[in-house]
Amino acid sequence: MKKMTVFLTGAAGGMGMQSLQRMVKDTHLYHTLILVRDSEKNRKILADMMDRPGLEIVWGDLNDYEKVSYCVQRSDIVLHVAAFVSPAADYHPDKAMQVNVGSTKNLLRAIREQGREDEYRFVYIGTVAETGDRMPPIHWGRVGDPIKPSMFDYYAVSKVAAERLVIESGLKYWVSLRQTGIIGPAMAKIRDSIQFHNCLDNVLEYVSDRDSGQAMRNLSAFTADGSLPEEFWGHIYNIGGGESCRIDTRSLYEKMYGEMGFTDLDPVIEPKWNATRNFHGQYYLDSDKLENYLHFRSDSMQYFYDAYLNEVKSVKGMAKVMCRLPGGQKLMGSIIKKTFRPAMLGQHGTMRWIKENVEDHIDAYWGSKKAWEALPEKLSDLPRFTDWDTVVPIDHGYDESKPESELTLEDMRGAAKFRGGACLSETMEKGDWRTKLKFKCAFGHAFEASPRLVLEGGHWCPDCERKSWNYGQRAKVDPFFAQVWNPLHEPDELREYPKVVSELDVKE
Numbered sequence: 001m002k003k004m005t006v007f008l009t010g011a012a013g014g015m016g017m018q019s020l021q022r023m024v025k026d027t028h029l030y031h032t033l034i035l036v037r038d039s040e041k042n043r044k045i046l047a048d049m050m051d052r053p054g055l056e057i058v059w060g061d062l063n064d065y066e067k068v069s070y071c072v073q074r075s076d077i078v079l080h081v082a083a084f085v086s087p088a089a090d091y092h093p094d095k096a097m098q099v100n101v102g103s104t105k106n107l108l109r110a111i112r113e114q115g116r117e118d119e120y121r122f123v124y125i126g127t128v129a130e131t132g133d134r135m136p137p138i139h140w141g142r143v144g145d146p147i148k149p150s151m152f153d154y155y156a157v158s159k160v161a162a163e164r165l166v167i168e169s170g171l172k173y174w175v176s177l178r179q180t181g182i183i184g185p186a187m188a189k190i191r192d193s194i195q196f197h198n199c200l201d202n203v204l205e206y207v208s209d210r211d212s213g214q215a216m217r218n219l220s221a222f223t224a225d226g227s228l229p230e231e232f233w234g235h236i237y238n239i240g241g242g243e244s245c246r247i248d249t250r251s252l253y254e255k256m257y258g259e260m261g262f263t264d265l266d267p268v269i270e271p272k273w274n275a276t277r278n279f280h281g282q283y284y285l286d287s288d289k290l291e292n293y294l295h296f297r298s299d300s301m302q303y304f305y306d307a308y309l310n311e312v313k314s315v316k317g318m319a320k321v322m323c324r325l326p327g328g329q330k331l332m333g334s335i336i337k338k339t340f341r342p343a344m345l346g347q348h349g350t351m352r353w354i355k356e357n358v359e360d361h362i363d364a365y366w367g368s369k370k371a372w373e374a375l376p377e378k379l380s381d382l383p384r385f386t387d388w389d390t391v392v393p394i395d396h397g398y399d400e401s402k403p404e405s406e407l408t409l410e411d412m413r414g415a416a417k418f419r420g421g422a423c424l425s426e427t428m429e430k431g432d433w434r435t436k437l438k439f440k441c442a443f444g445h446a447f448e449a450s451p452r453l454v455l456e457g458g459h460w461c462p463d464c465e466r467k468s469w470n471y472g473q474r475a476k477v478d479p480f481f482a483q484v485w486n487p488l489h490e491p492d493e494l495r496e497y498p499k500v501v502s503e504l505d506v507k508e
Helices: 014-023 040-045 065-073 093-113 154-167 209-224 249-258 288-294 302-311 313-323 328-344 350-355 359-366 369-373 409-418 451-456 462-467 471-477
Strands: 004-009 030-036 055-059 077-080 121-127 173-179 203-205 235-239 246-248 437-440 446-449
Touching (some): 004 014, 004 209, 014 030, 014 209, 030 065, 030 209, 055 065, 077 209, 093 121, 154 173, 154 451, 246 249, 249 302, 350 359, 409 437, 409 451, 446 462
Parallel strands (some): 004 077, 077 121, 121 173, 173 235
Antiparallel strands (some): 437 446
């Protein structure tokens, strides 16, 4: 019997390389094909893979349709891991849209043109950033919660648009896996303004790069040997490392700097540096679902702490000695603070926004200049959230206890009303989650969407999504969305943030 061929994108990246290293060991189960941008850097990364049996390397770009079509033709499943991610996407939003949406459109086009909609399998890697800011008390989330990319997060915006294409593709076998923050050596090396966008009371249920790679390997192997159930396909899942990978940012810093000898964070962290909102993250109520299918978890947060300590090993010993001396923690803290200045004052630096009074960013990340000024100078004076175990449930606007096969037009009408709009369709086949229905949003935009996209995906009006971040106004007319906006904002926060690029700008 002919072996399955797995087409992996993004093989030269962090998650992609971890996946590839595991997948090339499975030559008895399937062949692996990768499409990699031809560069000196990528050829160096893949030097040890050039002659691996069962591996075909195609040099090219995901925005080159002919190369993509060639790879689809030679494969049975694509693991679409490649993406133009943050923080690079923050500086080049147009490129993020072109790469992330353009590559997805090319893959789907190739599958359709080859007439393989009912056989080819598409694994899309989404992101936790699609649901954006979920600060306490709404820090527990699940698939189906409102799509809400944070303001100015064009990586998230591009991934939302691409995920919509996949869910509505008409393919029989698709799945969207929303990746969380990835811990490992790469995260330990980040030195960018984005680290100050992360709020001190923010949470993430991280996953390691190794476990992410294992998930892709297991998905490939279980598909090849027939052990992955049919029911797995056609759904959206959260990728998370589970309980051992859940942590809030403040506790993360305490562990990191504690390893260097700091007994408190006052000498090294100032509350005014970090945003207090508008950064993605949540603890997952449903990440065990994917684990139960793919059995990929093995790492905990300790894996990241070890990577961090390895990154700072040249100064760790000196820091520990200095922190034991009188005044040593203050001196060591001042040294560390100086290394933060370029990131804080850079193009997307939090302190540049304050210094230059960039009002739209100040409003997005703190609420107002007055709210920023009210923050204490010392971290020990900043109130700390502690009620991490309490779940504030998000209502999805329909009876989730019913089997999927019992979904009716009345359910969809009720869900649309709960979203401030209306379902305009007159008929719907009972239990049909795939066929698009007609809707109207609270602002009068007419659009089509499947029950899967709306109910399980949390998506809604594409016109509103592509035009702007108009969350304050939306929350006033959309009770579904208000659940993830009102707890974190004042009623008069109605600023609209126009978007500079959308999926409509992607060149064919």
